[in-house]
Amino acid sequence: MDVHKSGFVNIIGLPNTGKSTLLNSLVGEKISIITCKPQTTRHRILGIINEHNFQIIFSDTPGIITPVYPMQKIMMQYVKKSLEDADIILLMTEVGKLRNFPMFFNEIKKINVPIIILINKIDKIKMKYYNNILHDSVNYWKKLFPNSEILPISAIKKTNQDFLMKKIISLLSEHPPYYPKELFSNKSERFFVNEIIREKIFCLYKQEIPYSVEIDTILFKEKKNSIYISSYIYVERDSQKLILIGKNRNSLKKLKFLSIKSIELFLKKKIELEFYVKVSPKWRYNYKKLKFFGY
Ligand SMILES: Nc1nc2c(ncn2[C@@H]2O[C@H](COP(=O)(O)OP(=O)(O)OP(=O)(O)O)[C@@H](O)[C@H]2O)c(=O)[nH]1
Ligand SMILES: [Mg+2]
Structure with missing residues (x-):
């Protein structure tokens, strides 16, 4: 019988x-939202x-x-934890951008699991x-992390992705699966709905609006031929609420249209979507509110 390999690739x-x-791109599902x-x-x-x-948990x-405010502090705790429980680290960098890490540089240096610098x-x-340009980037990262492997890639074009997968599998240890084999993520459908709406807000609105927004889907009801979804959109100030809704509710209508299209694509089912825009002052600075939002 084949051996079974499994591990955490962060x-x-x-x-x-x-x-x-x-x-x-690796998992072949739209799990994480992407914006510019x-x-x-x-x-x-x-x-x-x-x-x-094998089972690879990315x-x-x-x-x-x-980090400046509490939400960012919690975000950096997720990174810290991911540095601690990795079997393999994929350190993502961008070609031609020779920038060091404002946090965690020493932690990454001390890590004793394989690091692949992408x-x-x-x-x-x-x-x-x-x-x-590639030569400069390779040299820069090699100097900082001499024991790591370096691989140029294009996540969009999938360049060197097969090579990366083979490398990861070769580095994994023998282990039974950590999760049931039918799972492709640890997050709920509601979480993905929240994230898709947030993605559209990142694309549609400017300046501080995307960073002041949080989504809470309060209803996710499966009907015979559709799913009824009701989501609260939280902003921090009344002025942001006005911008989010827009003149004649036009901005909110556009947001709803784009969100429905993407959520239907993700859930592969027709949806009905209702938005309620609410103000929650300084939620990013309030640990209690952050906990409520799932941080
Ligand atoms: N040209 C090019 N653009 C890319 C590639 N990979 C990602 N991008 C673009 O880079 C931007 C950021 O991509 P994300 O995947 O959201 O980056 P991220 O590292 O997850 O960003 P954060 O979540 O903010 O830390 C998007 O506009 C992507 O389309 C690539 O291989 N080539
Ligand atoms: Mg991201």
Whole structure:
């Protein structure tokens, strides 16, 4: 009989480097939301690949920042935990961006599990500069983490993804599956609904609105041919509520339209969606409220 391998492969790195894009691409499901803005991911989200002879549990994590307010402090606790319980670390970096970590540099240095440094977005470099820019990036990371492997990738184009998968499987230890084999994530359908709505808000609104928003889906009711979903959208101030709703409720209508399309694609079922916009002053600074929101 084949041996069974299993382990935790945690994706860590600076904001906006493509961690969530890679997770989704590896697992083949839209598990994590992706936007062009930094600090999109706020939670630790598992994406699980199940095969008869292995189970890989990937973790997407929030981008590493120096935390200012309590929500960001909790986000960095998720990163810290992911550094502690990894069997393999995928350290996500972006080609040509030679930036160190504001937090966790020493923790990463001290880690005694394999680290694979991924140099992402190589599709963005022009051919004539390719060798120079890639060479500089490889040298930069090799100097900082001499014992790690370095692999240039494109999460969007799946460049070197097969190679990465083979490498990960070769590094995994023999172990029974940690999770039931039918699971592809640890999060609930409500969580994914919240995240999809938040993704649309990140894309539709500017400045501080995306960062001041939290979603709480209060009703998720399966009907015969559809699912009825009712979600609260929390902002921090009345002025933000006005912007979110927009003139003649036009902004909210657009948000609803885009959210419905994406949620239906994810749940593979027709949905009815109701929004209620609420103000919860300074929720990002309040540990009790953060706990209520699932942090
Ligand atoms: N050109 C190019 N863009 C990429 C690639 N991977 C990700 N991106 C883009 O980079 C942006 C950020 O991607 P995310 O996957 O959300 O990045 P992240 O590291 O999860 O960001 P945070 O959650 O904020 O830490 C998005 O606009 C992606 O489309 C890639 O391989 N090539
Ligand atoms: Mg992300």
